[in-house]
Amino acid sequence: MMVIDNQPTHTDPTSSVVDKVKQMVGVNTSEPTPTETAMQDRPILKFRRVHIIVNPASGQDGLKLPALNKLLKDLEIEWEMFVTSRGGEAGERAKQAIAAGVDAIVVYGGDGTVLEVASSMAGSDIPLIIIPGGTANVLSVELGIPADQSQAALLLGSVPNAIRTLDMGVLGGGKRDGDDQSDLFFFHLGMGLEGEMHEKADREAKDRSGMFAYVVAALKTLSNPTTSHYHLTLDGEQVEAEGINCMVTNFGSVGVSGITLSHAIDMSDGLLDVIIFQDANLSSLLSAAASAVTSGELAQPLLQWQAREVTIVADPKQTLVVDGELIDVDSITIRVMPKFVRVVVPAQSAS
Structure with a gap:
C-alpha cells in the first residue's frame, strides 16, 4: 500500500x-x-x-x-x-x-x-x-x-x-535481444552521429571511462561525419532535410544539468520532438556551446518539429540507437504513447 x-x-x-x-x-x-x-x-x-x-x-x-x-x-x-x-x-x-x-x-x-x-x-x-x-x-x-x-x-x-x-514513443517492428515484443517503447531514438558514436564507445570503454568514453567516441565520429538526406512524414506532412543526425525524443537533456536541446521539449505534452543536427563544423559547435552557456539550450544548428506520428527514411541508411542500444529495423515508423509510465x-x- x-x-x-x-x-x-x-x-x-x-x-x-x-x-x-x-x-x-x-x-x-x-x-x-x-x-x-x-x-x-x-x-x-x-x-x-x-x-x-x-x-x-x-x-x-x-x-x-x-x-x-x-x-x-x-x-x-x-x-x-x-x-x-x-x-x-x-x-x-x-x-x-x-x-x-x-x-x-x-x-x-x-x-x-x-x-x-x-x-x-x-x-x-x-x-x-x-x-x-x-x-x-x-x-x-x-x-x-x-x-x-x-x-x-x-x-x-x-x-x-x-x-x-x-509520455513514451513506440517504434513499430523494433525489438531488443531476448524480447519477443513486436514494438519497441522508448524515450529517445537517434540515428546517424549518435549511432556511430555508440558503436565506437564499446561496453568495456564505458565501464572503464564512464562518460569520457562517449566524449572520445564523439570526437572520433565528428572527424568524418556522414551527411544523410532525411525524408520525414510528420502527422501526414512531408518534410525534407539534410543532416548528420536525426533524433526522435521525449527529453531534452544532454546529461548536463541545466542544459537542454530545446526548451520546447516536454516529457508530458503528448508530442514527440523530432530534431535534426545539420552539420558538425567547428563554428557550428562553438555556436551551439555558446547558446547553451547563455540560454541553457542548444538552439543552433538544430531543426525541430513536434508530432504524434513520425516516419523517417534516411539516404544513405544510418545506424540506429534506441535508449543507448543499437537496433536494426527495416523501417522507422513511430507514434507517441501519452501518459504511459x-x-x-x-x-x-x-x-
Whole structure:
C-alpha cells in the first residue's frame, strides 16, 4: 500500500549552520522562510512493499547495498531484489512485480535498463523509482533525480516526492535481444552521429571511462561525419532535410544539468520532438556551446518539429540507437504513447 505522509519533513542536518549564519547577520531564525515553509508542507509518498531490479552490467561501480538496506529498514519497507543476467530479464521482473501487487518498482541501471522496465509497465498504476547506475543517465538528469544513488534512494520516502506521468514513443517492428515484443517503447531514438558514436564507445570503454568514453567516441565520429538526406512524414506532412543526425525524443537533456536541446521539449505534452543536427563544423559547435552557456539550450544548428506520428527514411541508411542500444529495423515508423509510465521524482521536479 502506498501512503501519503503529510507530516513535516525532518530538519536538514545543515540547518544549524544556516541558523548560526542567520544569527550573525541579524535574521530571525524562529520563523521559517517561505521556501522552508513550502518544503515542509509538501507531502511524502511512502511505499510499504517494493521490488528492486538491478542491472550489474551498468556503467557505474555497482549498487551500494548496505546503505540501501539501512534506508529500507528505517522506512519499514518490505523488499525483494532481483539481479539481471541477460537482456529482457529486467522487463520480465517488472511484469512479475506488477502481478505480485507491489507498491513501487525500483530500478538500478542506466537508461537502457530503465526503459526496459518502464516499457513493461503499460497499463499499470504502479510507479517507477529510478536509482541512476548507467554511464550517461540522461533520463534521470531530465527528471531532476539526484545522480548520487544514495540521494536518489531517498525518493523511497525520506524526502518530499511526487509522481510524474511521462509520455513514451513506440517504434513499430523494433525489438531488443531476448524480447519477443513486436514494438519497441522508448524515450529517445537517434540515428546517424549518435549511432556511430555508440558503436565506437564499446561496453568495456564505458565501464572503464564512464562518460569520457562517449566524449572520445564523439570526437572520433565528428572527424568524418556522414551527411544523410532525411525524408520525414510528420502527422501526414512531408518534410525534407539534410543532416548528420536525426533524433526522435521525449527529453531534452544532454546529461548536463541545466542544459537542454530545446526548451520546447516536454516529457508530458503528448508530442514527440523530432530534431535534426545539420552539420558538425567547428563554428557550428562553438555556436551551439555558446547558446547553451547563455540560454541553457542548444538552439543552433538544430531543426525541430513536434508530432504524434513520425516516419523517417534516411539516404544513405544510418545506424540506429534506441535508449543507448543499437537496433536494426527495416523501417522507422513511430507514434507517441501519452501518459504511459509513472515515475517518482523530487517534489520540486514534478511540474
